[in-house]
Amino acid sequence: MGALAFCGALALALLSARLALFLLCTLLSSCLRHGLSGRSVLVTGCDSGFGRLAALSLARSHNATVFAGCLTRSGAEALEKDSGGRIVAFVMDVTAEADVQGALELVTQRLEGRPLHAVVNNAGGSEGWLAEANGMEVYGRMVELNLLGGVRVAKAFLPMLAAGRGRLVWVTSALTMVANGGMSAYTAAKWGAEAFCDALRREVRGMGVAVAQVAPGVSHTPFFGKAKASMTECFAAADGRVRERYGGDALLRAMEVWEARTRPVACPPERVAAAICVAVASRFPKDKYLVGLDAWLFWKPVSMMPPAVADWILNAVGVNIRV
Template sequence: MTTSSEIQELAIVTGASTGMGAATARELARRKFHVLAGVRRDQDANAIRGPGVEPVILDITNADHIRSLVHRVQSDPQGRAVRALVNNAAVQANVPVEVFAINEWRRMFEVNLFGHVAMTQALLPALIRSRGRVINISSVGGKVAMATYGPYAATKFALEAVSDSLRREMAPLGVGVVVIEPGAVRTEMLDRAIATADKLVSAMTPEQNQRYGPLVHAVNSQAASSTKSGLSADAAARVVAKAVTASKPRTRYTIGREAAVIRLVGLMPDRTLDRILSAALRPHYPKGSKDHSIATAGHQVRDHHHPE
């Protein structure tokens, strides 16, 4: 017979090596879950291992890894039920549509969408038995596709759609489906995204660089600036944990002040939103660039249109 202080249920968190994933794994462990924390390298496993956190090597695009995880769940030595699957793993690169190679588009969809679908399909039988919960980590980019966010936003828009459909399919079966939409959160993901963007930009043709170089610089500068003032990964993890544990969770939770802006998106004409996003980006262009001059001249009368 178990006592109330003993861990009763399993929670699975993908992309748990760093950032929100690692913070979520630890937060759920503090709340007495036994967390299977998906990581891709042994060194990450050693870093995340702790009371209530069991690392598992998991690349969500690898079918063998997913099968191994399912076997681990099915053969749990204590017969614990699965309370939640937190689909958190993601890759990001802020690159113009023209420049992002098609094989890179496919890779991003494999990680940010198809991998989550594969994980969900594999674990739904266990979640249906336990009347558990699927938590999909989306983004502000799942509602608003800013310049250079096309590939990343496309995967998150798609994840939002899959989540809506899955929620309606699972409602009669007692499985909750919740979307988390973070804005700026202080994690290592931004540094990786900027490094990826810089690598891809360095391979642009001179013509492409003339078209997009200042824009990519501005977007990365804006992202770095907003992230510095963003929420900590621990604060974001508490929102995810709330979505896992609430008796009547919302269908969506936003994280951060930028995320709150998405509530207004559906109320604005597209051109108005375009102007707001352009005005917010204007201060981040390299001084003296043609794009900075055009943006400044084109939006001098629109300074009040600022998303914050």
């Protein structure tokens, strides 16, 4: 056998082995699950979107005891009402140490020594647009909300998770694979969250604590609408010379094109909530759950390409915000 044929056969064998291992892990993660009846789960960011849907599903379909952190009192009251009293909802701003400690005290008192099965770090948000137009305060808020807030929650509840051999599930983003133009503040913070999850997973695995990420692609939730509004406001508030340098109104039209092209492949929020529930229930949760057609068929392949090729593709399909 020639050297070229040998290398080809070896590459094919390695690829086949990796695919088989991936399918086996997926099968184990999907089929071998804990019964969640009577188990306790904390979910953050439950006013709307993924967090609200996941909290309701865990309580209704899985009969779990759900503690739901909401940013607003109205959000907490609405969630408790919609759950028929099956969810314990309370105000919890993950950027406020006092709120996180208050949540820890509440959960500890309610459980009365029983273990906490899972913490779902879902609270997050997107703000800003072009790097030159973003104020430094935008980067500070994104890091505080999407990274440090989750770290604060994880550190507070880690002793409880370790005591019950539980798991931390963190909702990150498929955009941690490819940092798209116009998303520098959001993706920088989410990349930090992914790195934290990877490091923490290796630190606590020996304790029996699992750390899993749920990484959705584009999903048209209230989160998306707020992000779009923030982009427009940020650009409008920028210096006129900055707006002119980036094409002015033409750039705003490019954003509309981006929204139109992502909408057909946007991931239904219910699918993301279902992935969160799988990560919470699985006996052997995967390190990362990619969710959505765009995550699997676009962002993942593009992330594996040389940067120059990836940039060309992003520009060609119109999802990269650029001059």
